Amino acid sequence: MIKQQFEIPAGYKKWTTALLGIGILALLLGFFLLGMSKDEHQQTRFWAVLLQNALFFLLVCNACMFFICATTLAMGGWQMSFRRVPEAISSLVPVFAILALIIFIATIVGGAGHHHIYHWADKNAVAGDEILTKKKGFLNPTFFFVWTIITLSVWSLVGRKMRQLSRQADEAPMSSETSRKYVWNNTVWAAIFIVFFALTVGSTIPWLWLMSLDAHWYSTMYSWYTFASTFVSACALITLFVIYLRNQGYLEYTNDEHIHDLGKFMFAFSIFWTYLWFAQFMLIWYANIPEETTYFKIRIHGPYRGLFWLNLIVNFVAPILILMKRASKRNYTVMVFMAVLIILGHWLDFYQMVMPGTVGEEFTLGWFEWGILVLYIGLIMYMVGRALSKAPLISKYNPFLKESIAHESP
Amino acid sequence: MDIRKFVVGCYDDEEVLFPAVKKVRRAGYKIHDVYTPFAVHGLDKALGYRETRLHTAGFIYALMGLTTALSGISWILAKDWPLNIGGKPHFALPAWIPIMFELTVLFSAVGMTLTFCYLCNLAPFVKKHHFHPRATDDLFVMVIECTTKTNVQEAQNFLASTGAKEINVQMAEVGWWLGTYDKDRKIFEVGKEAAVSA
Numbered sequence: 001m002i003k004q005q006f007e008i009p010a011g012y013k014k015w016t017t018a019l020l021g022i023g024i025l026a027l028l029l030g031f032f033l034l035g036m037s038k039d040e041h042q043q044t045r046f047w048a049v050l051l052q053n054a055l056f057f058l059l060v061c062n063a064c065m066f067f068i069c070a071t072t073l074a075m076g077g078w079q080m081s082f083r084r085v086p087e088a089i090s091s092l093v094p095v096f097a098i099l100a101l102i103i104f105i106a107t108i109v110g111g112a113g114h115h116h117i118y119h120w121a122d123k124n125a126v127a128g129d130e131i132l133t134k135k136k137g138f139l140n141p142t143f144f145f146v147w148t149i150i151t152l153s154v155w156s157l158v159g160r161k162m163r164q165l166s167r168q169a170d171e172a173p174m175s176s177e178t179s180r181k182y183v184w185n186n187t188v189w190a191a192i193f194i195v196f197f198a199l200t201v202g203s204t205i206p207w208l209w210l211m212s213l214d215a216h217w218y219s220t221m222y223s224w225y226t227f228a229s230t231f232v233s234a235c236a237l238i239t240l241f242v243i244y245l246r247n248q249g250y251l252e253y254t255n256d257e258h259i260h261d262l263g264k265f266m267f268a269f270s271i272f273w274t275y276l277w278f279a280q281f282m283l284i285w286y287a288n289i290p291e292e293t294t295y296f297k298i299r300i301h302g303p304y305r306g307l308f309w310l311n312l313i314v315n316f317v318a319p320i321l322i323l324m325k326r327a328s329k330r331n332y333t334v335m336v337f338m339a340v341l342i343i344l345g346h347w348l349d350f351y352q353m354v355m356p357g358t359v360g361e362e363f364t365l366g367w368f369e370w371g372i373l374v375l376y377i378g379l380i381m382y383m384v385g386r387a388l389s390k391a392p393l394i395s396k397y398n399p400f401l402k403e404s405i406a407h408e409s410p
Numbered sequence: 411m412d413i414r415k416f417v418v419g420c421y422d423d424e425e426v427l428f429p430a431v432k433k434v435r436r437a438g439y440k441i442h443d444v445y446t447p448f449a450v451h452g453l454d455k456a457l458g459y460r461e462t463r464l465h466t467a468g469f470i471y472a473l474m475g476l477t478t479a480l481s482g483i484s485w486i487l488a489k490d491w492p493l494n495i496g497g498k499p500h501f502a503l504p505a506w507i508p509i510m511f512e513l514t515v516l517f518s519a520v521g522m523t524l525t526f527c528y529l530c531n532l533a534p535f536v537k538k539h540h541f542h543p544r545a546t547d548d549l550f551v552m553v554i555e556c557t558t559k560t561n562v563q564e565a566q567n568f569l570a571s572t573g574a575k576e577i578n579v580q581m582a583e584v585g586w587w588l589g590t591y592d593k594d595r596k597i598f599e600v601g602k603e604a605a606v607s608a
Binding site: 281285288326 | 451461
């Protein structure tokens with residue numbers, strides 16, 4: 001008998017509570033010690049760290065829905081045996097969207113962090129600044145909020161629709177006529193999501209949310225770079241939950257073949273990330289135009305030097321050397337190690353994307369930064385665990401399920 | 411130049427082929443190869459082939475390509491003939507990375523292709539023996555290699571019992587063979603044992 005229903009084990013609950021407790025403690029301490037402090041720099045640090053984590057984990061959860069839609073559009077069947085896992089992770093999007101929105105409102109409307117976060121939101125600064133005045137048509141609070149709210153609601157609503165469609169296949173066996181209709185329905189909604197994803201994560205949203213932290217600087221590679229970073233982390237996060245469920249005795253239909261394919265995704269998109277990282281770097285290095293090189297000056301020749309190169313080692317050298325072998329993609333221990341390393345590596349990547357433009361030269365990677373990371377890990381564990389326990393782990397009558405069971409990774 | 415004797419069984423269905431491969435292996439016969447009109451998934455596993463080591467060769471070729479590119483460009487541009495290009499340093503690593511990448515891919519691709527041809531005894535002017543012309547059309551051809559101890563009649567009967575539609579015995583060249591076919595003979599008649607003047 002297949003174990004269909006995930007029951008949250010006691011150990012999982014204990015860990016979730018502990019992590020959430022530490023995280024909330026860090027948030028409260030941070031609010032009173034940093035956010036309320038008289039020191040402008042500490043206030044900026046408080047909001048910048050919140051922003052970094054909120055955006056990173058929001059984009060990662062949303063990339064899980066991208067994973068679902070991309071495999072659906074490609075008529076892929078292999079992911080069906082564990083598809084409830086990315087579905088559960090993507091159900092966090094609305095919650096993380098609200099958290100991100102609170103931070104946007106606080107920093108842009110409320111002026112928290114004294115506009116060191118979003119420099120362009122400060123009217124006085126824009127008035128005397130030629131470059132920012134030229135960018136005013138795009139970088140202004142009205143457009144920012146309208147487009148952000150539209151984006152967040154479409155992600156949440158279309159994501160919800162995709163999850164609902166998936167639940168439909170639990171109820172009753174489908175005739176070939178209804179399954180054809182069902183697949184078509186899935187395809188249409190997935191296509192809508194993907195097109196909107198290209199308009200948001202593929203272009204405008206990282207420009208607005210992240211690139212505008214360095215308001216004077218621009219790079220056309222930036223959005224794809226952000227996408228690659230979050231998508232590879234999403235694959236790693238899916239792998240972690242799938243392996244956890246396997247070890248707890250769930251997901252019987254998932255085996256080495258599926259883990260192998262997830263490993264391929266992690267491997268391939270680590271290299272894709274490096275490709276974009278390098279393309280962005282080399283063009284700026286080659287052209288050597290002052291307004292472009294400012295971005296790399298603080299990162300390569302400034303205090304972020306160590307983080308910058310560590311980022312490349314963790315996110316490129318480690319995955320390409322460790323995940324290249326077939327055997328290591330089929331080894332659960334190696335896969336868990338690499339998944340954790342990749343998520344941490346891209347979290348650091350986001351850290352060095354956000355911090356130089358906000359807190360500037362004097363950054364501290366201290367208790368507060370790690371505390372907020374722990375808070376988000378706790379949140380993800382708590383909410384994904386709940387979402388997993390609400391629905392059966394296998395969509396019993398999905399037309400692609402058989403293909404997934406028989407799946408063989410070449 | 412090594413001529414050996416083979417018992418050849420032809421099947422017209424994948425569904426029959428798979429159990430037949432299993433039975434023949436269990437009976438202890440040495441399967442030389444199975445020729446199929448298209449790639450049959452899982453056949454390599456059924457035949458018990460070990461995993462190929464071609465990719466290890468590919469990795470080594472890739473490292474060779476990387477080293478060639480890096481040492482070549484750096485010797486030329488930094489030591490032998492340094493040029494000032496746009497005020498960039500002579501050892502301009504970021505600019506070389508695309509070329510290093512291309513040579514890595516080129517070396518591994520060409521190297522793996524040549525290694526593959528070598529492993530399969532494929533080269534210009536090298537002749538391969540065809541056990542059955544319909545192996546490229548609609549027949550699955552299983553070839554059993556006879557050793558000194560093989561009873562040919564018994565092997566033929568055994569193949570018949572596993573569902574082979576057509577069975578014959580052939581003498582064929584294995585390995586590198588630069589010889590020629592007898593032009594007067596039609597290719598599908600080569601098979602008959604008597605026809606080969608060994």
